[in-house]
Amino acid sequence: xxxxxxxxxxxxxxxxxxxxxxxxxxxxxxxxxxxxxxxxxxxxxxxxxxxxxxxxxxxxxxxxxxxxxxxxxxxxxxxxxxxxxxxxxxxxxxxxxxxxxxxxxxxxxx
Amino acid sequence: xxxxxxxxxxxxxxxxxxxxxxxxxxxxxxxxxxxxxxxxxxxxxxxxxxxxxxxxxxxxxxxxxxxxxxxxxxxxxxxxxxxxxxxxxxxxxxxxxxxxxxxxxxxxxxxxxx
Numbered sequence: 001x002x003x004x005x006x007x008x009x010x011x012x013x014x015x016x017x018x019x020x021x022x023x024x025x026x027x028x029x030x031x032x033x034x035x036x037x038x039x040x041x042x043x044x045x046x047x048x049x050x051x052x053x054x055x056x057x058x059x060x061x062x063x064x065x066x067x068x069x070x071x072x073x074x075x076x077x078x079x080x081x082x083x084x085x086x087x088x089x090x091x092x093x094x095x096x097x098x099x100x101x102x103x104x105x106x107x108x109x110x
Numbered sequence: 111x112x113x114x115x116x117x118x119x120x121x122x123x124x125x126x127x128x129x130x131x132x133x134x135x136x137x138x139x140x141x142x143x144x145x146x147x148x149x150x151x152x153x154x155x156x157x158x159x160x161x162x163x164x165x166x167x168x169x170x171x172x173x174x175x176x177x178x179x180x181x182x183x184x185x186x187x188x189x190x191x192x193x194x195x196x197x198x199x200x201x202x203x204x205x206x207x208x209x210x211x212x213x214x215x216x217x218x219x220x221x222x223x224x
Contacts, residue, residue: 004152031209031210032209032210034212034213036215041217042217043113043114043200043214043215043216043217043218044153044200044215045215046212046213046214049210049211049212051209051210089152089153091152093209093210094209095166096143096158096165096166096207097143097155097158097166097168098143098145098153098155098213099155100145100152100153100154101152102150102151102152103152
């Protein structure tokens, strides 16, 4: 079982502000890192699949970077909106499984 | 196209009973995985099936079993239920088994054991 840590556990953001949070994972035997967004009472939705060191992906106002050598990834939300309120999960994927962190719960205040 | 569907959405059982949870993957997806999510934690891997064969098993007791059918749907069975089995059980489907392949999740089956 991989030790995947996400910080902070939760954060509150004012609408319009930008924010970021961290995912740390073991750097050895790395294959891919998945980011998911999970809104309450819905299913987790894939945001990004990242594989290359230095990779940067973007979807609308959300972007992510990856450092496989030191074992971390940042997820950024620019100009937060109430609809960005969700739990964001990261998970390395190898040996047929995702190893999820506990997530960062983002609450955007209007 | 329909996404991943799971049934039932909610169920209540008592200790010692068994439960069967069902999952229908996205059409064309041959891989199904099961995850258990307990409040405050990230989902934990239970099983992965591909082409009806078990490809991976997480750190769960033998009370947990699963199978995949010729139409790629899957069942998760849990015997001799314990209070600690109360959780949200998520099913995910994937086209293949590649580490870079996106997994598509259902909304889950919430099991409460009394």
